[in-house]
Amino acid sequence: TYVVTDACIRCKYMDCVEVCPVDCFYEGENMLVINPSECIDCGVCEPECPAEAILPDTEGGLEKWLELNNTFGNQWPNITRKREAPADADEWKGVADKYENQFS
Ligand code: SF4
Ligand code: F3S
Numbered sequence: 001t002y003v004v005t006d007a008c009i010r011c012k013y014m015d016c017v018e019v020c021p022v023d024c025f026y027e028g029e030n031m032l033v034i035n036p037s038e039c040i041d042c043g044v045c046e047p048e049c050p051a052e053a054i055l056p057d058t059e060g061g062l063e064k065w066l067e068l069n070n071t072f073g074n075q076w077p078n079i080t081r082k083r084e085a086p087a088d089a090d091e092w093k094g095v096a097d098k099y100e101n102q103f104s
Contacts, residue, residue, distance in 0.1 A: 001036035002045060003062055003069045006099050007053035008032060010092035014082040016045040016054060026076040035073030051093050
């Protein structure tokens with residue numbers, strides 16, 4: 001499966017949802033996640049993300065993100081259409097460890 005990682009937080013560009021053939025993105029307030037049991041591993045979303053937030057879980061070290069995607073991919077509402085990104089999305093692009101700094 002592919003997973004959405006830290007870089008999505010507060011960027012939430014939503015380009016990813018437009019290309020996913022199985023519509024397996026789910027929306028939280030500050031980020032999206034992928035439902036790992038629905039993702040067919042096609043990889044088309046990875047290059048579409050301007051924040052480079054989407055990675056294959058084979059990358060290693062992504063256990064925490066896989067768990068988070070699995071948890072919220074089964075709780076949050078499905079999203080299939082791109083909307084306007086947050087006004088300050090570009091300011092958060094590339095900021096490190098957003099999860100630790102903002103939400104813990
Ligand atoms: Fe959707 Fe393919 Fe990305 Fe999985 S890898 S989330 S199926 S676009
Ligand atoms: Fe997030 Fe990138 Fe999609 S910032 S909403 S994973 S396009």
